[in-house]
Amino acid sequence: MTTDPQLLSNPRSDRVKQVAALGRRAVRARTGRFLVEGPQAVRELLAYAESSARELYVTTEAEKRHTGIVGRAEESGVVVYRCTDVVLAAMADTGSPQGMLGVADRVDVPxxxxxxxxxxxxxxxxxxxxxxxxxxxxxxxxxxxxxxxxxxxxxxxxxxxxxxxxxxxxxxxxxxxxxxxxxxxxxxxxxxxxxxxxxxxxxxxxxxxxxxxxxxxxxxxxxxxxxxxxxxxxxxxxxxxxxxxxxxxxxxxxxxxxxxxxxxxxxxxx
Missing domain, CATH: 3.40.1280.10 (SPOUT methyltransferase, trefoil knot domain)
Incomplete structure (x- = not known):
């Protein structure tokens, strides 16, 4: 199982800040990672670029609505973190991340x-x-x-x-x-x-x-x-x-x- 059992509830924690920082180009360039916001985008990431998926952050309500996505992520070895709505909003670039946010390695090719x-x-x-x-x-x-x-x-x-x-x-x-x-x-x-x-x-x-x-x-x-x-x-x-x-x-x-x-x-x- 690749699920973190603890609920992320502090929007000022280091982890939340690190994920939120991926909204900046300089941080994306340094880490080689980027944000994937919303269930549809995360679903496509897992279906077509599974090896690039690294982390998934999901609220309780979103997990209930999208059990298939969360299950696929866990089967793929993606670390799944449950979090509050406040934490997800602090990490996302949009005000409406629809309860789900992924972190992935870049997918471009030469x-x-x-x-x-x-x-x-x-x-x-x-x-x-x-x-x-x-x-x-x-x-x-x-x-x-x-x-x-x-x-x-x-x-x-x-x-x-x-x-x-x-x-x-x-x-x-x-x-x-x-x-x-x-x-x-x-x-x-x-x-x-x-x-x-x-x-x-x-x-x-x-x-x-x-x-x-x-x-x-x-x-x-x-x-x-x-x-x-x-x-x-x-x-x-x-x-x-x-x-x-x-x-x-x-x-x-x-x-x-x-x-x-x-x-x-x-x-x-x-």
Whole structure:
């Protein structure tokens, strides 16, 4: 049995402070661990990245509702701590952690390993300077939903282990290969060397999305929420693709990525 018999009730204890500190990027970088908040995310962690799960904190009420998750964690060798609502709230990044909080080792893979999944007929998404956690998480979730082979995140983008990113992926972080921390130019050149066509999603594009060839291995290159893709990034891409828009001035990053990923998924089924 891997359950701590004592109920954690002191929100100022060292253990609670150590877990709460994982909300900070510097602490995550030093420890190699991150927070997984809520039953759905913990369930996906245990189902797809079980070996990365280290600790589970759960309230009495949440354990009653999610006995299967707690049982799976214990069977996997994860240390389970029962705690009060006050303690869980002190550790979590959100005010509503739904009674359950996991601690896991990072799950990203090296760039070369992620690129190996982008074979013939496959596609990936590249985040170059994406800074908003919600956008990054939504793009990752969309990539998972539409069957992308990998998500490649540059060192200039938000930390994918930011609690807001992890929450907004709703478990998709554990479903597909994610590479992080590579400089943008190096990342794009690595894609080109493997024969992956780089498609810049940008409103300045002269190629419209319905006209682009999506049959071979390719990667959608997404830029910053405010300024889009930088000139040097556009130069490294094989094609700059615009999404036809009827009335709105533009689409936000997450919406644009969703449309592009859906187009790639549709092309694969033709």
């Amino acid at each position: 760039l070369a390993e992620a690129l190996a999944f982008v074979g013939e007929g496959e596609f990936a998404v590249v985040l170059t300077h994406v800074r908003d956690p919600g956008n990054a998480g939504t793009v990752l979730r969309g990539a998972d939903a539409f069957g992308a082979a990998a998500v490649l995140v540059s060192d200039a983008s938000v930390d994918v282990y930011n609690p807001k990113v992890v929450r907004s992926t709703v478990g998709s972080l554990f479903h597909l290969p994610v590479s992080v921390g590579t400089p943008v130019t190096e990342l794009l050149n690595a894609c080109r060397e493997r024969g992956i066509r780089l498609l810049a999603a940008d409103g300045t594009g002269t190629t419209m999305l319905p006209d682009v060839d999506l049959t071979g291995p390719h990667a959608w290159v997404m830029g910053n929420e405010a300024w889009g893709l930088e000139p040097e990034v556009l130069e490294l891409c094989d094609e700059v693709v615009a999404i036809p828009i009827q009335r709105a001035e533009s689409l936000n990053l997450a919406m644009a990525a969703t449309v592009c990923l859906h187009a790639s998924a549709s092309a694969r089924t033709r």
